[in-house]
Amino acid sequence: MGHYDIARKIEEMDPERDAVAICHLLAGYEFPWDITRALEIALLRTFCVPSIAQLLDHTGEFQHHTQKRYDDTGVIVSELFKWGYEHPRGQGFLQRMNAIHGRYPIGNSDYLYVLSTFIYEPVRWCDRFGWRPLSDLEKQAMYHFWVAVGQRMGITDIPDSYGAFEQYNQTYEQQHFAYAAANQRVAGATRAMLLGWFPMGLRSLANQAIPALLDAPLLNALGWQPAPASLTQLLENGLKVRSRFLRKLPPRSLPDFFADQSIRSYPQGYGLNDIGPPSLLADLNSIDQKEHS
Structure with a gap:
């Protein structure tokens, strides 16, 4: 199987009708690591909007249950990419969300805005650091996939084209990114969680590296200092070397979804009823039981 076989297969699909199948291939086979990293940046971008950060700060979920909140988001997104929004399992996780x-x-x-970040951050990351850039058809498929999710979430006034939604994303950031203490608290808890993934001896370096790939408006809105220029250059070069190396490897024969991995919050695995803030789980599970009785 050639390295570009999946890409060629995707180019024969319809970006709207086959959006689920295309995004399954992109997230599971072509760019699993890249899309995960891009969605971490998407998460940080949402903290730059004070109205979003203040709500997250008020709930306390990102301060007290940071890893679970991160893992729950990853699980839901992964389940949607894996199964799609029309499969009963995908529907279940979407209803839970x-x-x-x-x-x-x-x-x-x-x-x-949050919905838009799930489209454009993966596109920007793959264009910058992926082993190949996303094609126009793949970008359209990402748009149609997340628009369909947004419609099932009850979101209204979704821009009617890829370009119009991208413009909304950019304009929203220009108008709403602003520093607030809540932004910094929520982002700081997330940063501390990320640092906890590294061995103790590497945490100082990792702490300097976390801002390295982030743009100035994002850093300013979070109250974070930029990384040293030398470290930023080192990381960017390393990611570009990685992309060249990946081009030489054979394609994945098995999918790699976040939900298939060992997840820190769920070392023994998870079920639908495990997803959600601890303070709401009892109420949500009670509602689920009533709906299915």
Whole structure:
């Protein structure tokens, strides 16, 4: 099997009709590591919007249950990429997410912005550091996939094209990115979680490296200092070397989804009823049982 066989297969698909199948191939076979990293940056970008960060700060989930909040997001996104939003399993996790979000006063414009980051951050990362850039067809498929998810979340006024939604994403950031103490608290808890993944001897270097690939508006809104220029250059060069190396490897024969890995919050595995803030799990599980009885 040639390294570009999956890419060629995707180019024969329809970006709207086959959006689930295309995103399954992108997230599971072509770019699993890259899309995970891109969505971590997407998460940080949402903290740059004070209305979003203040809600997250108020719930305390990112301060007290940081790893679980991160893992739950990863699980839901991974399950959607793996199964799609029309499969019963995908539907179950999407309904679970809606039940969680339904407990909080989230504005439609904030929902729209967060949804847009799930499209454009992976596109930007893969264009910058992927072993190949995403094709126009693949970008359209990402747009149609997340628009369909957004519609099932009840989000309204979703821009009607890839370019229009990208413009919304950029304009929203220009208008709403601003420093707030809540931004820094929520982002700081997430940064501490990420550092906890490294051996003690590497944490100081990792702490300097975390801001290295982040742009100035994001850093300013979080109150973070930029990484040393030499470290930024080293990381960028390392990622580019990685992309050249990956081009020489055979393609994956088995998918690699976040949900298939050993997850820190769920070392014994997880079920649908495990997903959600600890403070809401009893209520959510009670609702689920009533709906299925």
